[in-house]
Amino acid sequence: MTQTMRWFGPSDPVTLAAIRQAGATEVVTALHDIPNGSVWPREAIAGRRAMIADAGLGWSVVESLPVHDDLKRCGPGWDRYIDAYRQSLTNLAAEGITVVTYNFMPLLDWTRTDLAWPLPDGARALRFEWEAVAAYDIHILKRPGAPQDYRPALVDAAARRFAAMDDAARRELEATILAGLPGAEESFTSAQFRDAIAGYAGIDAGVLRDNLIAFLTAVCPHADDLGIRLVVHPDDPPFPIFGLPRVVSTERDVAALFDAVPNPSNGLCLCTGSFGVRADNDLPGMVRRLGERIGFLHLRSVDREGGDSAFHEAEHLRGDADMAAVVAAVHEVSRSEGRSIQMRPDHGHQMLDDLGRRTNPGYSLLGRMRGLAELRGLERGIAHAAAG
Incomplete structure (x- = not known):
């Protein structure tokens, strides 16, 4: 696996120097200052790439290029936003980006209490x-x-x-x-938020899934030509919330997308935390069955607290995700396909000195550094055992 960390740009309290010292060789990032639906200019992408390169790090994964809600709702701006998305992909490919993450969750990227x-x-x-x-x-x-x-x-x-x-x-x-x-x-x-939810009236899971397929049908041929892999992030949490549907919550959901849009560029960001909230998602099995479609990995674990679907973020090697089995499956897929999949430790605990610092929730330095070190050691142990 290629070890990365998420970086939220120049305003992130975690610096590029700190990320490099934590052992990552790349960052995943985005141009968060550009409004949803607008084209990402090539010169802005190049400027961000140069900043990252000056810190001694690589950048090949965008997380994320947002999908405007008019695309999710198949609203009146659909044609304009599709054109803008394609142009952003063109500009990203010209600057060496090979993986672009996105999600199709209505309105909110993720929800915690x-x-x-x-x-x-x-x-x-x-x-x-x-x-x-x-x-x-x-x-x-x-x-x-x-x-x-x-x-x-x-x-x-x-x-x-x-x-x-x-x-x-x-x-x-x-x-x-x-x-x-x-x-x-x-x-x-x-x-x-209440008004925005009303804009999804009449859009159930079936309609939202059709809209996702329409989006992929429109952008994947262009991504194929560019050599970019589009990877969808699963729903977080993976069930309907606030009356809004979710359509990327299970292995069946993802397999249906691949059947509907078989383009090589139609891929998956496999997040073991988001999928792992549901006990019916077999994480190691998903890696093996969907491996050729996986372009990016978010490795984290959750503790499911009981029958009411409550959960909290666990340590990376504990909780309900069998991380050893997951990483073993990733190692098998990587070896069979001859590639290294970009991985980042996700949602680390706030701990030690970070308890007294300003941090982005889930994205403090030390908890993620601990997770990255544990995952690095786990992968090397698995590789050593396989080679022996």
Whole structure:
């Protein structure tokens, strides 16, 4: 595996020098200052590449080139945004980018309910739990029809949870759910989010899947010509939320996309954390069965907390992902195909000196450096055993 770390650009509190010292040879990044749907100019891409190269690192994976919501909804700007996406791909290929990550989640890139959940060892982790989601959805967002999307017992628990919260706690929950990724290109107030959700009225999972296939049908032939692999990131979390559908949550979902759009450029960013929230996703098996389509790896593990789909980020070699089996499968695929797949440790714990520093949630330095070191050692041990 080619070892990388995510970097959110010049404003990231984690510097390129720190990433290099952590042992990565590449970064994955994006031009977060460019609005969704706009063309990424070649000169801006070249400038970012030069900055990264000056730090002694490579850049071959973009994470991410956002898909405008008019493409996800098949809205009135579809033709214009498809043209802009193709042009951005052209400019990225001209600057040596070979893998472009994207997602097809409506409105929010990912959702958590706690960005600094305390762990027994004093570190902090990202966490998701449904009671907090329901409390926000029903009582703060006040989405029409929201109570019907939850079990009655959860509706009652959410009402008690909301009643026990003071104004500061309610504001914190709202900000956490709407936080999105560090460097996210879009953000919402609750009122704006409610209005945006209304824009998806009538779009169920079947329609959203059709829209994803239409997007891929339009851009993959161009990506084929450019030699770029488009890799879709799975839904996070991998189930419907806030009344919005999800269509990249299981192996079956992904296999259906490959059947519908068999172009070589139609690929997968296999995130063991996002897929791993669901116990019915066989992670090592997915690596072996989908290996030729995997262009990028996010390696992280989650602890599933019980039957209500609550989870938190685990240490990279613990939790419910069998990381040793996953990396062994990656080693088999890499050896059989004669290639090294770019990998990054994902969502590290906030720990040690980073507890007192400004950090992007999930993207502090030391937790990811620990994860990268553990994954590096695991891979080398597996390779050594296979060679022996």
